[in-house]
Amino acid sequence: MADFNVSSREQGQICIIDVKGYLDAHTAPDLENEFNKLIDNQQYKVVVNFDELNYISSAGLGVFMAYVETMREHKGDIKFSSLKDDVYNIFDLLGFPVLYEFYDNDEEAIFKFNQ
Amino acid sequence: MADFNVSSREQGQICIIDVKGYLDAHTAPDLENEFNKLIDNQQYKVVVNFDELNYISSAGLGVFMAYVETMREHKGDIKFSSLKDDVYNIFDLLGFPVLYEFYDNDEEAIFKFNQ
Amino acid sequence: MSKEKNIANNELVIYSSTDNLSEVREFIAAAWISYGYDNKEGMKVALSVDEACTNIIKHAYHNKANGIIKIKVENKKDKFIIKITDKGSHFDPNQVPEPNIPERQKNKRGGGLGMFLMKKLMDEVKYMNKGRTNELILVKHLN
Amino acid sequence: MSKEKNIANNELVIYSSTDNLSEVREFIAAAWISYGYDNKEGMKVALSVDEACTNIIKHAYHNKANGIIKIKVENKKDKFIIKITDKGSHFDPNQVPEPNIPERQKNKRGGGLGMFLMKKLMDEVKYMNKGRTNELILVKHLN
Ligand SMILES: Nc1ncnc2c1ncn2[C@@H]1O[C@H](COP(=O)(O)OP(=O)(O)O)[C@@H](O)[C@H]1O
Numbered sequence: 001m002a003d004f005n006v007s008s009r010e011q012g013q014i015c016i017i018d019v020k021g022y023l024d025a026h027t028a029p030d031l032e033n034e035f036n037k038l039i040d041n042q043q044y045k046v047v048v049n050f051d052e053l054n055y056i057s058s059a060g061l062g063v064f065m066a067y068v069e070t071m072r073e074h075k076g077d078i079k080f081s082s083l084k085d086d087v088y089n090i091f092d093l094l095g096f097p098v099l100y101e102f103y104d105n106d107e108e109a110i111f112k113f114n115q
Numbered sequence: 116m117a118d119f120n121v122s123s124r125e126q127g128q129i130c131i132i133d134v135k136g137y138l139d140a141h142t143a144p145d146l147e148n149e150f151n152k153l154i155d156n157q158q159y160k161v162v163v164n165f166d167e168l169n170y171i172s173s174a175g176l177g178v179f180m181a182y183v184e185t186m187r188e189h190k191g192d193i194k195f196s197s198l199k200d201d202v203y204n205i206f207d208l209l210g211f212p213v214l215y216e217f218y219d220n221d222e223e224a225i226f227k228f229n230q
Numbered sequence: 231m232s233k234e235k236n237i238a239n240n241e242l243v244i245y246s247s248t249d250n251l252s253e254v255r256e257f258i259a260a261a262w263i264s265y266g267y268d269n270k271e272g273m274k275v276a277l278s279v280d281e282a283c284t285n286i287i288k289h290a291y292h293n294k295a296n297g298i299i300k301i302k303v304e305n306k307k308d309k310f311i312i313k314i315t316d317k318g319s320h321f322d323p324n325q326v327p328e329p330n331i332p333e334r335q336k337n338k339r340g341g342g343l344g345m346f347l348m349k350k351l352m353d354e355v356k357y358m359n360k361g362r363t364n365e366l367i368l369v370k371h372l373n
Numbered sequence: 374m375s376k377e378k379n380i381a382n383n384e385l386v387i388y389s390s391t392d393n394l395s396e397v398r399e400f401i402a403a404a405w406i407s408y409g410y411d412n413k414e415g416m417k418v419a420l421s422v423d424e425a426c427t428n429i430i431k432h433a434y435h436n437k438a439n440g441i442i443k444i445k446v447e448n449k450k451d452k453f454i455i456k457i458t459d460k461g462s463h464f465d466p467n468q469v470p471e472p473n474i475p476e477r478q479k480n481k482r483g484g485g486l487g488m489f490l491m492k493k494l495m496d497e498v499k500y501m502n503k504g505r506t507n508e509l510i511l512v513k514h515l516n
C-alpha cells in the first residue's frame with residue numbers, strides 16, 4: 001500500500017498542510033478529509049508543504065481543483081510550497097502554474113497571504 | 116463486497132440514473148463517476164430511480180449533496196423517484212424532503228422538469 | 231440458529247477497508263434476527279454500525295486498510311449493545327458540529343451526516359478512550 | 374538483476390483495487406531500471422501506468438476489486454512498451470474531451486486529467502478492443 005501521510009498545523013491565521021510520501025488515487029481521499037476538516041473549521045487560507053512528497057498522480061491534483069474555489073470564495077486560497085522538481089514538473093505539464101501560486105518555502109507563501 | 120450497480124438512460128432532455136443494490140462508502144465513488152460523466156456531457160436534469168436500491172448510508176446521500184448545486188446552477192436539478200420506505204426513511208431523518216423533490220415514479224419527476 | 235452459534239458469532243473482527251462494510255451489516259443483521267427481533271429495526275442498527283465503521287476507516291485509520299476493527303454484540307434483556315473498538319487516532323466527538331446541509335451543498339461537498347444519523351437511529355451513542363483503544367458503544371433499547 | 378529475472382518479471386497481474394497502485398509503480402520502475410535507463414524518466418513511465426490502471430479500476434471495473442489487470446513490459450531496441458489489458462467495460466477514448474481545469478474548479482470538482490497526462494508523458498497511447506478484452510498500449514521512445 002502506498003505510504004502517504006497528511007497533517008496540518010496552524011501558523012497564525014494560516015493553515016499549513018504537510019503532505020508526505022505518495023499521493024495517488026488510493027491516498028487522495030485522505031487529503032480530501034483534511035480539506036473537509038479545514039472548511040468545517042472555516043479555515044480558508046492554506047499552504048500545502050510538499051517538502052516530503054515524493055510522488056503525485058492526477059488524483060492528487062484533483063483534490064486541489066475540488067477545494068480551491070471554496071477557499072477563494074471565502075477570501076482564502078491554496079498556495080503550494082517546497083515542491084521537488086519531479087513533482088512540480090507534473091503540475092507544470094497540466095498548466096497549474098497559471099492557476100495557483102508556487103513558492104520555494106512556507107514563509108514566502110505566508111508572506112503573500114499577509115500582504 | 117457490497118453489490119451495487121449504477122447506469123443511466125436518456126428520456127428526451129432528461130437523464131435517468133438507475134441505482135441498484137447497496138449504496139455505501141464503498142460503492143458511492145461509482146455514483147460520483149456517473150454524476151461526473153453527466154456534468155462532462157452538460158446534462159443537468161437528472162432523475163434518480165431508486166426502485167431497486169435496497170440500502171443507502173450517509174456516504175450515498177453525500178453524493179447528491181455534492182452535485183445538486185451544480186445541476187441547479189445550470190437550470191437543472193436532481194429529483195428522486197420510486198424509493199422503498201426504508202430508504203426514504205433515511206432521507207427523511209436527515210431532512211432531505213425540504214431540500215429535494217421526491218416522486219412515486221419517473222413520469223411524475225419528468226413531468227415536473229417539463230412544466 | 232442455535233444458542234451456541236450466537237455466542238460463537240458475537241464478535242466480528244475486520245480490517246479497516248470499506249470492502250468489509252457489507253460483511254459488517256450482514257453480521258449485525260444476523261445477530262439481531264437471531265434474537266428474534268424485527269427485521270426492519272435491524273436494518274437501522276446495521277446502518278448505524280456501518281456509519282461507525284465508515285468513520286473509523288476514514289478518520290481513525292485515515293483510509294489505510296491495515297487497521298483492526300472489532301465489533302462485539304451483546305443482548306441484554308432490555309437492550310441490544312454493540313461495542314466497536316479500534317486503535318486509530320483519538321478524537322473528541324463533542325467538537326463535531328451538527329451538520330448544515332444547505333451550507334455544504336452550496337460548497338458542493340457531501341459528508342458530515344454519519345454521526346448525526348447514528349444518534350437519530352440509536353438510543354445511546356457513547357465514545358470512550360481506553361489507553362490506545364477507542365471504544366464506541368451503540369445501544370438500542372428493546373420494548 | 375539477472376536477465377532471467379527480467380524475463381520472469383516482465384508481467385504483473387493485479388486485482389482492480391487502488392491498493393495495488395504502489396506495486397504497479399514499483400514493478401514498472403524496477404523493469405525500467407533493470408534495462409539501465411534513467412531513473413527520472415522511469416518515474417514518468419510509472420506515473421503513466423498508474424494513471425492507466427487508476428482509470429481501469431474506476432471506469433472499466435467501476436471500483437469493484439475483483440477485476441483482473443495484466444501489465445506486460447517489453448523492451449525493444451528503440452522503444453519501451455507497456456501493454457495493459459482488462460476485461461471491464463469498453464469505452465471510446467475519442468469521445469473524451471480535453472480537460473477544462475478552470476471550468477472544473479468553478480464546479481468544485483477534480484478529475485479529467487489522467488488521459489491528458491498519459492499523453493503528455495508517453496510518446497504513444499493506443500486503446501484497442503479485442504473481443505471482451507480492452508488493451509492499452511503505452512510506448513516510450515528511447516534515444
Ligand atoms: N471514529 C472517528 N475517529 C476520528 N474522527 C472521527 C470519527 N468519527 C467522526 N470523526 C470526526 O467527526 C466528523 C464528523 O463525522 P460524520 O458526521 O460521520 O461525517 P463525515 O465523516 O462525513 O465528516 C468527521 O469529519 C471527523 O472529523
Ligand SMILES: Nc1ncnc2c1ncn2[C@@H]1O[C@H](COP(=O)(O)OP(=O)(O)O)[C@@H](O)[C@H]1O
Pocket residue numbers: 152428429431432433462463464469483484485486487488489
Ligand atoms: N479504461 C477506461 N475505461 C473506461 N472509461 C475510461 C477509461 N479511461 C478513461 N475513461 C473515460 O474517460 C474519462 C476521462 O478520463 P481521465 O482523463 O483519466 O479523467 P477521470 O478519470 O478523472 O475522469 C473518464 O471520466 C472516463 O469516462
